[in-house]
Amino acid sequence: MNKRKNHRMHRHFVALAMTLSFMVGCATSSTGPTTDYDVIVIGAGLGGLSAATHLAFNDFKVLVLEQHDKVGGCATRFERDDFVFDASLHAMAGGGPGKNDRGLFQLLKLWGIDRKVEFIELPEFYRSVFPGVDITLPSNWEGFNAALKTRWPEEAEGIDKFQRICAGTLADMMELRDLYRHGQSRALVTKAMVPLRQRMFYKYKDRTFQDVLNECFNNDDIKAVVSQLWIYYGAPVAEQSALIGLAATETYLSDGVWHIKGTSQALSDAYATRIRELGGVVKTNTLVTKVIMENGVATGIETKDGKTYTSRYIVANTDPYQLTFKLVGKEHFPQKYIDRLNTLKPANSLFGAYLALNVDLAERGYHNTEIVYSPRTSNSVDLHDAMMKGDFQNGAVAITIYSNYGDPIYAPEGKSLVTLTAYSDLDAWPEYGTDYNALKDKKMAELVGLAAEVIPELADPDMVMIKEGFTPRTLQRYTLNQKGVVYGFYLTPETWEKVPNTTPIANVFIASNWSQTWHGMGSAQVNGMRAAQLIIDRK
Numbered sequence: 001m002n003k004r005k006n007h008r009m010h011r012h013f014v015a016l017a018m019t020l021s022f023m024v025g026c027a028t029s030s031t032g033p034t035t036d037y038d039v040i041v042i043g044a045g046l047g048g049l050s051a052a053t054h055l056a057f058n059d060f061k062v063l064v065l066e067q068h069d070k071v072g073g074c075a076t077r078f079e080r081d082d083f084v085f086d087a088s089l090h091a092m093a094g095g096g097p098g099k100n101d102r103g104l105f106q107l108l109k110l111w112g113i114d115r116k117v118e119f120i121e122l123p124e125f126y127r128s129v130f131p132g133v134d135i136t137l138p139s140n141w142e143g144f145n146a147a148l149k150t151r152w153p154e155e156a157e158g159i160d161k162f163q164r165i166c167a168g169t170l171a172d173m174m175e176l177r178d179l180y181r182h183g184q185s186r187a188l189v190t191k192a193m194v195p196l197r198q199r200m201f202y203k204y205k206d207r208t209f210q211d212v213l214n215e216c217f218n219n220d221d222i223k224a225v226v227s228q229l230w231i232y233y234g235a236p237v238a239e240q241s242a243l244i245g246l247a248a249t250e251t252y253l254s255d256g257v258w259h260i261k262g263t264s265q266a267l268s269d270a271y272a273t274r275i276r277e278l279g280g281v282v283k284t285n286t287l288v289t290k291v292i293m294e295n296g297v298a299t300g301i302e303t304k305d306g307k308t309y310t311s312r313y314i315v316a317n318t319d320p321y322q323l324t325f326k327l328v329g330k331e332h333f334p335q336k337y338i339d340r341l342n343t344l345k346p347a348n349s350l351f352g353a354y355l356a357l358n359v360d361l362a363e364r365g366y367h368n369t370e371i372v373y374s375p376r377t378s379n380s381v382d383l384h385d386a387m388m389k390g391d392f393q394n395g396a397v398a399i400t401i402y403s404n405y406g407d408p409i410y411a412p413e414g415k416s417l418v419t420l421t422a423y424s425d426l427d428a429w430p431e432y433g434t435d436y437n438a439l440k441d442k443k444m445a446e447l448v449g450l451a452a453e454v455i456p457e458l459a460d461p462d463m464v465m466i467k468e469g470f471t472p473r474t475l476q477r478y479t480l481n482q483k484g485v486v487y488g489f490y491l492t493p494e495t496w497e498k499v500p501n502t503t504p505i506a507n508v509f510i511a512s513n514w515s516q517t518w519h520g521m522g523s524a525q526v527n528g529m530r531a532a533q534l535i536i537d538r539k
Contacts, residue, residue, distance in 0.1 A: 085354045119261070440471055
């Protein structure tokens with residue numbers, strides 16, 4: 001009893017001391033109460049790993065806890081026979097050397113991660129196939145524009161205008177990249193000056209990507225081609241924030257379309273190695289079940305196996321629902337924050353198939369790396385609705401041929417590896433069991449059949465050696481995200497800001513795709529840095 005009483009008194013003292021340190025704004029990694037760690041990072045996805053790396057690089061004592069048996073979250077790989085499958089990464093925008101060295105690659109260089117991985121620049125952006133159109137676009141503005149002008153010469157002026165809008169919007173956004181660090185007064189002044197200083201950003205921040213396409217182009221087919229990667233951004237084009245389409249296109253075409261040699265697991269492992277080199281601790285197979293709260297301040301965490309670790313700060317690489325309602329408890333959050341979460345719409349989850357073939361698709365004439373195919377229509381709203389209802393035959397499918405990446409890790413010589421991806425909704429899938437397995441097999445056959453209209457070999461049982469499916473339930477199990485969502489919130493002009501990296505709890509931060517720099521593996525790493533930087537700024 002005395003030990004428990006002393007432990008409670010110690011935790012109360014820690015919470016009181018931490019509360020005072022936040023009130024006077026002088027918390028540093030070398031002052032304040034004694035804790036096990038300066039920062040505990042919950043989740044070793046790329047957001048958590050980048051946050052931990054940035055903190056350890058700045059001399060913070062860091063502990064990273066991951067529920068899975070390997071780091072990476074979605075940025076992982078798995079093996080089947082002689083094949084290696086990347087769980088999710090196709091390409092990262094701005095994640096490689098030799099271009100503008102802005103954004104993500106600046107961070108990789110700063111932390112020394114760039115010296116631990118090898119980057120593969122993909123020559124192709126994507127191939128777009130829908131009724132009446134089949135076009136392949138290179139991964140740079142010169143080639144991208146040339147391909148469009150060859151197909152639609154009458155749209156040349158609009159093609160050039162589209163590039164200017166993309167470049168100008170991202171440039172404005174880069175000028176505002178430190179706004180999240182500003183105090184309230186400075187932030188108000190900065191925002192007040194946006195209409196004068198960041199005019200392109202201001203013009204398009206409340207518009208949809210469809211609005212931009214209509215401003216630049218007349219032909220509906222070129223609009224569909226230019227916006228084809230809505231298939232990876234979440235919302236259909238008519239509802240999607242213009243900012244994500246403009247910024248992503250500019251980053252890909254100016255900074256490069258990059259993959260990590262050895263799969264995304266190589267990037268995740270490089271982060272974990274770097275964290276340990278800098279004195280941090282990374283633990284896998286460790287599920288965090290609770291954030292310990294004392295007097296409105298987080299003082300540490302509890303794990304599923306009953307262990308506790310104390311810290312001065314918490315960084316959650318989780319969705320905000322899990323953080324608010326499961327780990328912390330909604331009683332510790334103001335109603336305004338909870339109401340905000342309840343008004344934001346989560347984006348979609350994914351359904352797909354991993355395929356290994358005993359033939360070399362490149363030798364058979366399939367040289368693409370990324371194909372987006374929709375045989376019935378190019379209307380993204382109709383395609384989105386069909387996929388979310390589970391009607392994959394009338395939806396779209398993204399076909400990624402990893403064995404064409406120039407990385408021998410994926411498939412043995414003479415063989416191929418392909419992943420098929422479509423949007424999906426958890427509510428369309430029953431709980432695990434007989435019905436679930438039967439539905440997965442049925443829908444996987446539909447999706448493979450759709451992709452086989454482009455690559456017939458995918459449906460040939462004599463050629464397909466391995467076929468495994470994944471659903472929103474699979475993603476929910478591995479990520480713990482609400483409804484298996486991988487993109488965070490549904491990005492419309494009204495909700496593109498998502499939630500900040502800060503939370504109403506002064507020493508708890510969010511580093512996941514659900515926070516402000518959007519989604520995708522590149523953005524997750526930037527979000528991690530932002531959450532870490534806010535802690536570093538407390539110095």
